[in-house]
Amino acid sequence: MSDDEECIHLMDPALCSICNGKDAKSKPKTRQNVTAHAAPKPRVTRTPTPKTPTKRLTTSVVATRSADTEESVEEYRARYTGERESTFDAYVEVFFNTDARDFPGGFLAFTRCANAEAERKATAPALVLRAERLMRDAGYESEELGAVGGGRRWHLAV
Numbered sequence: 001m002s003d004d005e006e007c008i009h010l011m012d013p014a015l016c017s018i019c020n021g022k023d024a025k026s027k028p029k030t031r032q033n034v035t036a037h038a039a040p041k042p043r044v045t046r047t048p049t050p051k052t053p054t055k056r057l058t059t060s061v062v063a064t065r066s067a068d069t070e071e072s073v074e075e076y077r078a079r080y081t082g083e084r085e086s087t088f089d090a091y092v093e094v095f096f097n098t099d100a101r102d103f104p105g106g107f108l109a110f111t112r113c114a115n116a117e118a119e120r121k122a123t124a125p126a127l128v129l130r131a132e133r134l135m136r137d138a139g140y141e142s143e144e145l146g147a148v149g150g151g152r153r154w155h156l157a158v
Contacts, residue, residue: 068107070096076108083153090154094138103131110134115151 006012007019014020070092080088091111094100103110104127113120113131120128135142140154 068095073107076111084151087152087154090135090138090140090156094135094140098134098138100131100134103127103134114154117151 007016113128141157142152142154
């Protein structure tokens with residue numbers, strides 16, 4: 001239909017409420033209208049899920065192989081003076097020649113656990129026992145130095 005033509009009701013098509021669909025009563029029922037007025041769809045109601053507190057999962061990454069080298073651990077030698085110089089050598093030998101190389105935390109953690117530092121005994125007793133076992137399996141025995149020098153002195157068992 002062009003703009004100058006009349007609708008079937010002899011009116012301007014833009015003004016005819018029957019032809020342009022503004023009069024719903026006179027609008028012929030089409031397939032769309034029939035389905036639109038069909039039975040209403042059942043409503044789906046959802047019960048709100050209770051808010052449960054979530055736990056934050058934290059992980060720590062521990063290297064399976066230490067980046068320590070025999071040269072890089074020499075910086076710790078100054079901590080082992082006097083009677084304990086041989087202890088440092090024992091730690092180097094055991095760490096680099098046994099399964100201690102896989103010790104969580106590397107050389108420094110191994111020496112702190114083998115020294116049985118109070119902080120390590122309190123926070124990581126299993127690691128302290130593991131370090132002691134590694135030292136004993138390598139043929140070393142310990143001697144507590146107590147208040148004199150602190151820590152332990154490890155020497156080859158006779």
